[in-house]
Amino acid sequence: MTVTFKDVKADLLDKIAQGIMAPGTLMPNEMDLAERYGCARATVNRAMRELADEGIVERKRKAGTRVRKAPIRQARFSIPIVREEIESKGSEYRYALIDRTLQDVPDWLRGRLALKPGQEVVRVVCMHWADGIPYQHEERWINPEIVPAVLEADFSANGPNEWLLAEVPFSNAEISFMAVEATQDLADHMGCFAGNALFRTERTTWLKETAITFVRLTYRRGHRMTTRY
Amino acid sequence: MTVTFKDVKADLLDKIAQGIMAPGTLMPNEMDLAERYGCARATVNRAMRELADEGIVERKRKAGTRVRKAPIRQARFSIPIVREEIESKGSEYRYALIDRTLQDVPDWLRGRLALKPGQEVVRVVCMHWADGIPYQHEERWINPEIVPAVLEADFSANGPNEWLLAEVPFSNAEISFMAVEATQDLADHMGCFAGNALFRTERTTWLKETAITFVRLTYRRGHRMTTRY
């Protein structure tokens, strides 16, 4: 059986976990490891590159590879579409549009989206339910310059999220997580009391330096966002 | 100039972003692309593998590579050590131990950590300040079976987080984000009012199937956790 990069990676990880290679240790170079494992250097390279990507080790040319003293712990969250998030839990999804207006971009948003004063944006407010219980409140602003079709889009049946995904194939984004106290309006929609703590995510999405949309998703009371790493 | 995997990746990304390769499209196979770009198949493979890792495309043997209809949007968060988080913002870090006790594991925690009834755990409560202002409240339970040194550890000068990182080199974890309403006790420590919405993360850390620690980090009012992707 030939030695795979997964074998090498697993063995290195094991040595790190067992303390055989303590944090701060300088690891052997790729050529030596390749010889030791009886494989090609490329195989060792792949294993160590993945360890580096995961923040376990730190690689520098000439300096070599070290076990990180404080591993960069990183968590990966998948950002699902609400409908799928709800249906994957076996719940029934329901959607309703609350408001849809064309308005001058508010000042606080202008900075975020890097828009010109007086420019118009589409604001959409809607709700998502799981089994008839309020699940998520969505408030979104869309830049019609990039996505002119939004001016004709009808969000009464489907949320703007799925619609946008179809229109804008790929983009980069900045996302924030936070806790907020429910306003009276939010509380009415979410079926809780004003002042209750709610989990919120805010996301700005860009297509090559120009902002497409800013969205504020507020979850029902007690919601948790969970992941493993 | 030779064609690098980054060139290939960037070009493919561009074609996807511009809609030339719309979501759902079946992409050419590696051999064809290699010929088209004038590079080796391994180069194309690396480019497409990274696109797959990032959730942009979907690869299946024999079926080929497709542009995802709904790209798996995923965010990566680095989980910093509080001290570094604060000092990297140019603020002065201060720490204080609030409480440290050896107690029977509470029922709600026993399930989480998969411990035996009546087993003892170390509970540590402490605070972290930035420039003298409350920044984060930490409440932590540690399993002394895995880390017996915790029984002698003195957390009066340094927090258990940094201490644990040095003791336990590598581990896997489950992390949750949520919003909570401040209890009176929390509010007193954080300098806010009871009932205020606070951002909290809870993390369970394991070393090979056995739980090491459960930690509850509550941030000051208005805290945001932000990342780009």
Add this chain to the structure above:
DNA sequence: CAGTGGTCTAGACCACATT
């Protein structure tokens, strides 16, 4: 069964950072 991606190899050249 046949086509696709998954991986390994042996060798090579290069970029970079430490010395």
Add this chain to the structure above:
DNA sequence: ATGTGGTCTAGACCACTGG
């Protein structure tokens, strides 16, 4: 100057899985 990782190549075999 020199050693380390970063990457490309050309070829090969294999594993999976769709038709």
